Amino acid sequence: MGNADLRQLAAIEPIEFSELAGATVAIDAHNWLYRYLTTTVKWTSDAVYTTAAGKEVANLIGVVQGLPKFFEHDIVPIMVFDGGVTDLKTDEVERRREQKEKAEERAAEARAAGDAIEAARLESRTQRLTGTIHETTRELLDLLDVPVVEAPAEGEAQAAHMARSNTVDYAGSEDYDTLLFGAPHTLRDLTSKGDPECMDFEATLDEHGLTWEQLVDVGILCGTDFNDGVSGIGPKTAVKSIGEHGDLWAALEAEDAYIENADLVRELFLNPDVTDADFDPEIEPDLDAARAYVTDEWEIPEGEVERGFERIEDATVQSGLDRWT
Template structure:
């Protein structure tokens, strides 16, 4: 998820969609998918995304509703999926699992109570969502039918997306997490799953703003706390930057405070030298098979046609229009 306090350090500017036309965006797939998944569950009746066998595929509705935004603005999304989770992130994963189990217990109790309101149940349902094997597999299959590029990361999808952008294989990273900045993503688009235009988080401008190197920015973040470690009590963004600038690096800052952080060198490496691959290839000329995608969603996975009809119409209309625009 990343530390939201990093926002106080990041240089972030509005980015109108019209300025993004023709660009390639490496999407942190799990981040993007989870947001549409929880939104779909919150605002859609459960019968619409539950098969006769009890499989939940709200992701299919979310994908069909979320993709048109890219196509309508002539943006090519490349979805980058997570591989394995680093062991240093195990504590965070366990914490999320325990929180979800708590929500599941609350949901079961709410369903049994006669005074439970639909809004309460919907909110709890959205909080209990997880990316099951079925959700991950069907998302990949639907993206393939729609000819949307997919890259499989060896570890963190966000790190792989940042790597692709750093080496010019994508113009932007698409993620709601602020860790993309620490991973060196030159430009990160936030708000792609929200209404209105996104905002752009700029890496080099952030370094210049605080007179830090990439290493210094990461060290400041470690002092504040990351997905891989708890920060030092009492150290926020301004203090973290001040300490790094005064003492040169994380080690110097910790020594000055009489503090220590376990696995500090490994945490640095997670951001500065993450596990990524150059073994990927994709075509940005998208030619979706709309009819096959419709059959996959409505026939194979039993999603009512009316739940995805408008989304598919928008995809078809935008792809056709984009093709015409490119030829004129």
């Protein structure tokens, strides 16, 4: 979830990539892509990823830079894209839009003042997953034969469902929503340089003596992307309150508090709109076509992506990786 305070409650342990060989991971694609997109924008001149027609496709650099990590460790990534945004998330979407507009204003001020570093830092916060970014990302993933799943609603809910149904081995996200959606194991820090960490759902419940429903109630009390929490209640206080009173409704009554649409938010986490997904784990990337798509069709300089393509090629031809050809 957006509320990173839940990290205080989550049972998280480091895990080495060597332990993940052969695993399938349902990745929250928007979350994964956004992190590589903002990094590219922050450290790369916009002239590099802007076409002659003015289309910005920094995402193509990000995808080529981000995928090798999976291939090199014999992991199959399944990219799960968000569907429609629930009405409950409208306020959160508006809040993020306002934050981006403020960052854009501050970036313009920094550029006018000649502070290129601050301008770049702020511009990385203003990135949006445009229609072009969505389209070109999917087309590049298709050429690289990376499975894509279109979620009916929240991508993290779909990734968690795939993990709960044993369709994949792990969910993958940098946020904490998958914990509330009940993913048995979530890999985090997949966009970082080192090994990832694993968030364990059952261990989290056991550590705090909670049921899944009670964990969701804790999240709602703290606040989620879909609701404001109760003022003054953080994760540890929420666990104590739910433990004492049993559920969200009794806790709210004891606090003399009210959360709008609490029942709908609870239902969203416990019974989200998801679908059964099927994918082929045998990945056969068409590297020549992918290179041509990025460098010829979308005018990305070869030097910006060649190392990424080389890493993908090296990983997919080395012996011992039976799934890669």
